[in-house]
Amino acid sequence: MPHFLLQFGRTEVIDNTLNPDFVRKFIVDYFFEEKQNLRFDLYDVDSKSPDLSKHDFLGQAFCTLGEIVGSSGSRLEKPLTIGAFSLNSRTGKPMPAVANGSGLWMESLRTTGLEASGGVPGKKCGTIILSAEELSNCRDVATMQFCANKLDKKDFFGKSDPFLVFYRSNEDGTFTICHKTEVMKNTLNPVWQTFSIPVRALCNGDYDRTIKVEVYDWDRDGSHDFIGEFTTSYRELARGQSQFNIYEVVNPKKKMKKKKYVNSGTVTLLSFAVESECTFLDYIKGGTQINFTVAIDFTASNGNPSQSTSLHYMSPYQLNAYALALTAVGEIIQHYDSDKMFPALGFGAKLPPDGRVSHEFPLNGNQENPSCCGIDGILEAYHHSLRTVQLYGPTNFAPVVTHVARAAAAVQDGSQYSVLLIITDGVISDMAQTKEAIVNAAKLPMSIIIIGVGQAEFDAMVELDGDDVRISSRGKLAERDIVQFVPFRDYVDRTGNHVLSMARLARDVLAEIPDQLVSYMKSQGIRPRPPPAAPEPSPPQSPARTPPASPLHTHI
Numbered sequence: 001m002p003h004f005l006l007q008f009g010r011t012e013v014i015d016n017t018l019n020p021d022f023v024r025k026f027i028v029d030y031f032f033e034e035k036q037n038l039r040f041d042l043y044d045v046d047s048k049s050p051d052l053s054k055h056d057f058l059g060q061a062f063c064t065l066g067e068i069v070g071s072s073g074s075r076l077e078k079p080l081t082i083g084a085f086s087l088n089s090r091t092g093k094p095m096p097a098v099a100n101g102s103g104l105w106m107e108s109l110r111t112t113g114l115e116a117s118g119g120v121p122g123k124k125c126g127t128i129i130l131s132a133e134e135l136s137n138c139r140d141v142a143t144m145q146f147c148a149n150k151l152d153k154k155d156f157f158g159k160s161d162p163f164l165v166f167y168r169s170n171e172d173g174t175f176t177i178c179h180k181t182e183v184m185k186n187t188l189n190p191v192w193q194t195f196s197i198p199v200r201a202l203c204n205g206d207y208d209r210t211i212k213v214e215v216y217d218w219d220r221d222g223s224h225d226f227i228g229e230f231t232t233s234y235r236e237l238a239r240g241q242s243q244f245n246i247y248e249v250v251n252p253k254k255k256m257k258k259k260k261y262v263n264s265g266t267v268t269l270l271s272f273a274v275e276s277e278c279t280f281l282d283y284i285k286g287g288t289q290i291n292f293t294v295a296i297d298f299t300a301s302n303g304n305p306s307q308s309t310s311l312h313y314m315s316p317y318q319l320n321a322y323a324l325a326l327t328a329v330g331e332i333i334q335h336y337d338s339d340k341m342f343p344a345l346g347f348g349a350k351l352p353p354d355g356r357v358s359h360e361f362p363l364n365g366n367q368e369n370p371s372c373c374g375i376d377g378i379l380e381a382y383h384h385s386l387r388t389v390q391l392y393g394p395t396n397f398a399p400v401v402t403h404v405a406r407a408a409a410a411v412q413d414g415s416q417y418s419v420l421l422i423i424t425d426g427v428i429s430d431m432a433q434t435k436e437a438i439v440n441a442a443k444l445p446m447s448i449i450i451i452g453v454g455q456a457e458f459d460a461m462v463e464l465d466g467d468d469v470r471i472s473s474r475g476k477l478a479e480r481d482i483v484q485f486v487p488f489r490d491y492v493d494r495t496g497n498h499v500l501s502m503a504r505l506a507r508d509v510l511a512e513i514p515d516q517l518v519s520y521m522k523s524q525g526i527r528p529r530p531p532p533a534a535p536e537p538s539p540p541q542s543p544a545r546t547p548p549a550s551p552l553h554t555h556i
Contacts, residue, residue: 033510034332034506036065038068040078041057060081060082061128066336067335068132069285070337072532074281074531139198139277142199145192146164148265149268151264152251154227161183161187162218164213165215166179166211169210179201188265191270194271202234203233203234210232212230214228215265227264227265228249229252230247230250238272238274249264279518285528289338289416292342293400294344295345295423296322296344296363297322297346297348297422298391299349299395300391301395302454305386305391312386321454325453326382327375328503329505329509329510330375331506342374342378343362344364344370345362345363345400349385349390350390350392359396360399360400363378363381365381365384394430395427396428397437398430398436401420414524417445418445419513424451428464439472441482442478448482450486453489455489484509491508
């Protein structure tokens with residue numbers, strides 16, 4: 001399947017060096033839950049022509065944005081190689097594809113030990129160093145409080161019930177609602193509660209962008225009466241309590257009709273503060289590792305693995321649902337664990353040699369160390385288990401949840417966060433025990449992803465998800481919502497395009513992980529650690545050839 005490639009940007013040109021340190025930064029969006037492929041191509045510039053085919057191709061590097069972010073200090077080194085390419089029919093020079101990227105991250109580029117000109121396919125041509133930094137205005141949170149004085153009386157019996165509605169202006173002149181205050185009952189001089197709002201939601205990082213505030217009188221039937229409005233900006237609000245932040249509330253219709261109309265009251269900013277909120281990326285850059293564990297359902301309801309109707313059937317032509325789900329999630333989350341060693345467990349099977357039933361067995365057969373090397377290692381252990389264990393039952397989750405919870409409980413200083421992926425085909429058999437295990441785990445640094453494969457009814461899983469009603473056990477409410485459930489069948493592409501459908505699956509199950517990690521850290525008062533200092537690059541070996549007199553240039 002061909003991939004759509006988009007050239008995102010080019011660095012400046014640096015003259016006469018084999019160790020350029022590029023200054024230009026690229027702003028790209030970062031999504032933890034997506035695999036964002038990037039490619040960096042380096043050229044030796046021979047002229048002022050923007051046509052890349054007229055310059056010497058020196059090498060390229062591939063990675064994902066997650067690899068850069070998940071590396072120590074969000075700094076990644078990759079070898080530059082001459083990869084597969086096609087030749088330009090006119091010049092005979094290589095024509096590598098350009099890169100694919102998207103916005104909100106700043107990446108700096110440095111290369112070392114470059115060859116003076118392009119080499120042969122597969123040859124190393126130096127090193128590219130990529131670093132990422134979060135834009136600061138993405139994390140600022142503004143906290144403010146307002147009061148009003150002498151607002152218009154709108155209710156026939158009694159006074160008004162006023163509330164404020166804040167709108168962010170858009171590039172096209174329209175407005176988007178970004179905050180509503182609570183309703184203050186029966187008063188013309190309300191004092192609203194303090195509230196906090198991300199700066200990006202208030203003004204999208206543009207401190208001079210118009211912020212419109214409308215004042216309404218609340219009505220039970222939803223037909224709220226418009227009292228008036230005023231405009232301000234983040235820059236004005238940041239002045240804090242002063243004469244500049246007392247606003248006249250104006251009703252344009254009244255102003256047009258009544259010559260002596262002055263205003264419909266005033267709104268005053270009582271307090272304003274801004275602080276930088278800790279983000280998921282602060283913790284990752286500070287060294288927090290995500291420990292990924294997978295648990296796979298080996299109950300008999302999956303069907304005989306040797307038959308093509310089984311959910312565990314190992315076709316020589318394509319991955320089964322278990323392997324597809326594991327790969328989709330694992331290939332994204334693996335970049336946030338430095339050692340790439342992932343515990344892999346099974347449940348619901350009879351084990352050799354005595355046929356005992358286990359709901360917490362290592363797929364690699366090693367009771368002392370169930371960790372597998374990389375996602376490929378998990379798949380290899382999974383296939384090995386299918387050949388050695390007997391599918392049985394019942395479908396019990398509590399043992400594997402408790403297994404990961406024990407590991408999470410051992411390290412609660414913010415340096416590690418555990419994510420358990422459970423892939424199952426059946427209706428859960430130990431609901432009460434699982435709910436208790438999840439409630440206990442909710443106070444620990446861990447999250448749980450459940451993917452249901454097959455056509456079974458998964459109503460119980462929705463209860464575990466806790467999006468609508470927080471899960472509880474024995475009258476005890478879970479401190480956090482840590483479970484995300486999706487049915488695999490919702491992501492099966494009838495056209496057979498597994499790449500896009502599995503990308504959607506990963507996006508939906510992983511989207512809540514960053515907020516869940518931050519919510520745990522906040523609840524425990526854990527601040528991100530300072531990022532590790534970037535190591536000094538080792539001096540490059542002297543190249544065999546004479547350094548080029550022409551400049552260097554890279555692009556993504």
